[in-house]
Amino acid sequence: MNYSNLKIGLFIPCYVDQFYPQVGIATLELLEKLGCTVTFPLNQTCCGQPMANSGFEHLTKDCDRLFYDQFADCDYVVSPSGSCVLHIKEHLKVENKADESKVLRKKVYELVEFITDILKIDSIQAEFPFRVGLHQGCHGQRGLYLSQMSELNAEPFSKPVTLLQKVKGLELIDLDRTDECCGFGGTFCVSEEAVSVKMGKDRVADHIRHNAEYITGSDMSCLMHLGGILRRGNSNVQIKHIAEILNSAIKKQIPEPII
CATH class of the missing domain: 3.40.50 (Rossmann fold)
Incomplete structure (x- = not known):
């Protein structure tokens, strides 16, 4: 399958964006090396996981809406964070868009999961002698x-x-x-x-x-x-x-x- 024709949304968690931007850059470069066409919605922000983990999931509605608005038109959404991906896959609920939310949740993948299960990559051109x-x-x-x-x-x-x-x-x-x-x-x-x-x-x-x-x-x-x-x-x-x-x-x- 030619993944260059698909729209891959890059979801970068807020803490990665603020403290470890090199991880977001590496994720982008890696996906492009593997033949993906990647888009990075500039208005994305926190997925709402910290509030939900603290018992305040009802306060994450705006986070859900923003995530949906940024990524709903993507064929896949990929992120270098298992915890944030799991939160979205299990908890994303946009008001008046229940069915659409379910569709988007199924499109969201953690990076390793996406490379192995979707891209099914046989080889990686990388070298790390440690x-x-x-x-x-x-x-x-x-x-x-x-x-x-x-x-x-x-x-x-x-x-x-x-x-x-x-x-x-x-x-x-x-x-x-x-x-x-x-x-x-x-x-x-x-x-x-x-x-x-x-x-x-x-x-x-x-x-x-x-x-x-x-x-x-x-x-x-x-x-x-x-x-x-x-x-x-x-x-x-x-x-x-x-x-x-x-x-x-x-x-x-x-x-x-x-x-």
Whole structure:
């Protein structure tokens, strides 16, 4: 299928826009490299997830309406955030547009999900020669089923792992607890900060114990939490969103001319 003829709406969560714009840029560049025609509605803003998570879903009506107005005419909507995508897929309700809301919800995809399930990409032209630990975000794993849950007696799979294994030079490390929560949990890290930090420290320790140089994942909110703990612990381990890794390439050094 020729995806260049389709209109792909790029949905960038507000925290990515404000704190990690490089993730949004990497997502755009990656989708274009994979043959997609991408549009970025400039008036998009928060999807309303923070209010809904705090028990104020009734206050997200304007967010729902704005999201619908920005993306309703897209063939697909893609975002580098599993938690925001899950919120839209499960909670988007526009007044007087119940059926239209259901149609739009089915068009919204997390980036890894879109690449594996819709584009069905066989190869990734990326290079990242480092030891990388994968953090499986809870929303992506248990809500969007990006990977199998270890507590189930079922065939294991992981869409992020499948993509990372296609990256040249990348060494994916084994972890003791592959799908343990990092403790971020949106507003949970505010209301239960001590528990959140302890969970994050445990998650970071697993990666450090296995000599990770980078921690990646498909939710920048989780990586933001882990990154803060790493910095406070003066660790050399870095965080990098999976979009940045899949979009990466080692630039060849061009020798300076001899004068």
